[in-house]
Amino acid sequence: MIKKINFTVNGKKRELEINAGETLLEIIRKRLHLTGTKEGCGVGECGACTVLIDGTAINSCLYLGVWADGREIVTVEGLAKDGELSKVQKAFISEGAVQCGFCTPGFVITASALQSRGHSLTDIEVKEELAGHFCRCTGYQNIIKAVKKSLENETAGTGGDHT
């Protein structure tokens, strides 16, 4: 069954005809070729495919494309503005949170959602928020540092720089 959807991806309005069974991940990767969003398992275990849907970090492999109709999607390609990296992206680089980089887009997206809430978190809160993401390279150590750094100086209500 073919369905037409209208949605916004990284600030750009898109209109697509998709199969009703297609996941948002398939649409992002295979139709839009936004390959920064990765597939590590396809069943919601690893978090590599996380994107922002109306500001909420969601596994795009578990989200049907038809549900994205009318929504605003942000992928890792949409975080930097005018060539300037977001605070989260900068922190991932400076804290050494990147190794093979396959899990990185997912972590960066979830961290961006956290940052947009505009307040800092304790270590355990950071861990709980990121618990849906696997990383096999870093032992999570520098990812936690990067996320904490990107939340530094955040106070309630300031909003993030990812949207």
Place this chain on the structure above:
Amino acid sequence: MASGIIGASLPRLDAMAKVTGKAKYTGDYFLADMLVGKILRSPYAHARVINIETSEAEALPGVEAVLTHENVPGNIYATAGHPHSLDPERGDVADKTILTSKARFVGDEIAAVVAVDEITAARALKLIKVEYEMLEALLSTEAALREGAPLVHDERGSNIAGSAGYHVGDIDSVMQQADFIFSDEFETGIVQHCALENHVSYAYIDEDERIVIVSSTQIPHIARRIVGQALGLPWGRIRIIKPYVGGGFGGKQDVCLEPLNAAMTMAVGGRPVKLELTREEYMIGTRTRHSVKLKLKTAVSNEGKLLAIQVDAVSNTGAYASHGHSVMLAGGSKFKYLYNFDAIRYMPRTVYTNLPVAGAMRAYGSPQIAFALESHLDNIAVKLDIDPVELRLKNFNRVGYKDPNTGNQILSCGVRECVERGKELIDWDKKRQSFKEKNERGSHKKRGLGMACFSYGTGTYPAGLEVAGARIILNQDGSVQLQIGATEIGQGSDTVFAQMAAETMGIPMGMVNVVSTQDTDISPFDTGSYASRQTYITGMAIRKAAGEVKNKILEFARRISDLPADCLEIADANIILKDSGSIIMPVAAVALQSYYDRQNSEPITADISNNARVNAISFGTTFVEVEVDIKTGQIEIIEIFNVHDSGKIINRQLAEGQVHGAVSMALGYALSEELLFDNKTGKPLNNNLLDYKLPTILDTPVIGLDFIETFEPTGPYGNKALGEPPTISPAPAIRNAVFDATGVAINRIPIRPQLAFEKFKAAGLLEGGDQVVPD
């Protein structure tokens, strides 16, 4: 070497591309007209294929080809990512065909489909009818070694894939004269690499009729040769390209997909075909870490001097040899450097079974051996009433120790300093005492301290060939292109290579462009990423190439300035006078003239192959504090520290990242991870990330670490192995901490709560015995 680039925590070259999503991995490439390949895997652990009926699948619209053992090349080849051996007697075991007529494990590759999309390919797989003749499934090494057991590979004549070992000294006489003999048995579980990127490749035939394979591989040059062997084609007709790789850990030091992917494109007239494994396929259909059962027998003197050791090991390599017995030989050859035994008898056997194929995985046999040896030493320490640290300090080797079997020598050794630092970081002496007192008060939560040590090699010499290439091209603007055949797979090698080239040439790191993608048509020959070899072997090639380019720049500067080259130096991308430091001209000026000077034009390049005949020994230790809940079997890591002597650290932040990741992998190895199989059918029970129990962020404690920076004279910049070593000692250290906390010696990993609980119960630690159940 005064620029300070070596040793600095410089950010990764590829970090920007990776945080923005620009970094392209194999699966991120979509070619026009690209088809999808899928594999039909055996549902049975051991069965002969009697008949395959493919006509229904072939008739399905959208199916372009159906492949079986009958229509793909039947050459038998070895898959292990090792250099080719000129001596056929020493090569890897060849026991694999592209598709098989005999299923040797649940997941073995019986047939394959190429179709227009994934759904069509999946439907076609279901239409292939395979008739099997069932054979007895050999699901343990005991079953495979039993007299009269069926053979996993008929043509090999035995289920033993390898049994070579070694000996040092006269062990029988040392054992006879010893004050004490201690014996223990250990077992390690099957674990899997679980790189976040599944194995993936795509292949097509180019306009020159050459087969091009883009693959997530650690070993492009080796993959080319193996594809050539598997297809029976000249190696030069194969081209392998390696883009960004999403983690390897040894699993991609093997040729799992490429030959079949090549056969797929050949079957469809050269159209591009992508072969991308699902997570569930990756976890059983590629490689695992060998499960090993070990029996150790050690002779010790009254004073705690280790005199002799006998190691009897049985390793389960699964259905195909892959790296096979090399893993046991490597693991068994590396602990010699740590402790000074007068006599050693090492008796490993590597056994085929009907389980998924074990191959290379981070530290290649050493985690299994170290788990047994380091646990055994703590058992001995308790029996002799010696502090485990003291027992080790009494027996460590020193600089000058020569491997009696190979003559390879320790030239730098900081193991004592590592142990002293580890003791200090965890506050060993004070905590040991206070925990003893607290634990005796009888709470069900007990604290314990443990430690373990390791030694490890850098590269594979003298067992294997060590060769690495580096090519440097000076661009017109004074920047350089650095080409290497060594592969960046996430560990950070490209970044440290750029540091090395910049340091030696006297230019800022920003002027070094590393060509990160390996392409066997273009990249210098290098065997690839394994054995923690690249910063050491490839690093030396880069140092030599950068030195040559520097000399050529200075020589060119002499020609155009008439100043003698030996008065000149390069610093901060300028040619300067050595003595005064005054600037003669920028490197960029020399570079431009080297291209366009009408009389002297000679663009500057260097192309080096470094054949290394050295092997530097890395050392290190883990110290850990655990809290054990006797009632539930839960083991919590309170503090953990790894301290490493990896020689000079080239990039502190990246080095720390290697330790973090390797320790985290070892925590899974020690406490939670294990691939499980139905013990009657051999069907995998938990080949997904959830049930497998890969450590999550919530399971992972703060990982403490430090480096003892010795200077390794054979290393290009004083450096030696780091990538794999930190994954060796955490598991035995944790086991020893549990032993310290509870007095219960658990000799199997992973120590999951159920195993711990059963052991505590059997040891009578649970008041009320049978009535106490966890939670």
